[in-house]
Amino acid sequence: MKNRLVVLGGGESGVGTAILGKNKGFEVFVSDFGKIKDTYKQVLIHHEIEWEEGGHTEAKILSATTVMKSPGIPETAPIVKKLKEAGVRVISEIEFASAYTEATIVGITGSNGKTTTATLTYELLKQGGLSVALGGNIGKSFAEQVSESTLEAQETGEEKYKNFVLELSSFQLDGIETFAPHIALLLNLSPDHLDRYDYKYENYIASKFRIAMNQTEDDYFIYDADDVEIAKWLEKNPVKSHKLPFSVTKELKEGAYIKNNEIIITIQNTNLAMPIASLGIKGQHNQKNAMAASTVAHLLKIRKATIRECLESFQGVEHRLEKVLKINNVVYINDSKATNVNATFYALDSMETPTVWIVGGVDKGNNYSELLALVNEKVKAIVCLGVDNQKILNAFGNIVDKMVETQSMEQAIKAAYRLAERGDTVLLSPACASFDLFENYEDRGRQFKEAVRHL
Known part of the structure; x- marks a missing residue:
């Protein structure tokens, strides 16, 4: 049978x-x-x-x-x-495919920064000379790449890929039984996808921590030591793997931290230091992403010079705070990948000029209150882009004078163009899923860029 x-x-x-x-x-x-x-x-x-x-x-x-x-x-x-x-x-696919490869697996999860960190980790390992593939929630499927890798092993006796860097969503982790990455990263936690977790934040957190549930003492768990929810969970639910925290607020004996404007990584008495100013990607959240990725590279014995060069040249990923064009001295930024409130928080926080903010889509149980202070400080006008914008109108109606509702990307860009003045920024950072008007966040981001180019 x-x-x-x-x-x-x-x-x-x-x-x-x-x-x-x-x-x-x-x-x-x-x-x-x-x-x-x-x-x-x-x-x-x-x-x-x-x-x-x-x-x-x-x-x-x-x-x-x-x-x-x-x-x-x-x-x-x-x-x-x-x-x-x-x-x-x-x-899940991750559980099914991992059974068929002997490769070292780096698994990356978190509410935000997964794609940036996974892509950067992949670049670090590739430039460091390792045979590595990128998969999971990004690019070509992990299973298909395992298939390619094992077919090559049948012919040559060696797998095509010795390492996999996987971006993992909570949904992918929900479907695992034995999956155990050698290096697991939990970047941060903020409420997301609560519609799939009975609107209980603790269910979503438990889902993210599944990334470490099958790890042993020989494996590594890299996490944000500044994240309150991660700290709370680890107190009650210890993980077996070797813990390597990263922090922007405190010095750590082992792990990654910031001192005198340098990122310092210490693992088993070996050190790597790099000035923050030379990072190719800006913003505090990206300092954390860079620390997490560099810790992986350091663990997998990538040369320090290679790590530094790669961090300097890496410019980020598409649809994540991506500068598109400057028109009439107004900068247009595509942050379509911000599908939750926390991601949008980072985006608004990094704005340095008056901002016309394009927001909306499928709400996943969002709580917009944490954005109120930033919106008050940074946002001069809001363009709603969604089928149902009521929650956004209710949340920000009292603090932003100009709010416009639109039902297509073309309408949204035209509205933003009218509202923006010289020296402003137009920011697409939806804080929501895209499925009401678009196929996915990539489609939404591409339509944004297309509409801006047609202005």
């Missing part, structure tokens, strides 16, 4: 898992409740993998030995409930 793998969701992680499953001898079936993109259909057809879209055939799904659920599908989906009741194993 062949092992039967059913994949729920025909997107990047689903199709990658299907390819890996097929290569490992599973009988594979992909089922998507919605539509599968043509590019993914072609891949499934090429690999001769059976698929369906526009609904689930229950008999075919319930006969699975293992089900990989794509991260976007909630636990409350009827088909997932039926699988759980039937006692079928339901896991």
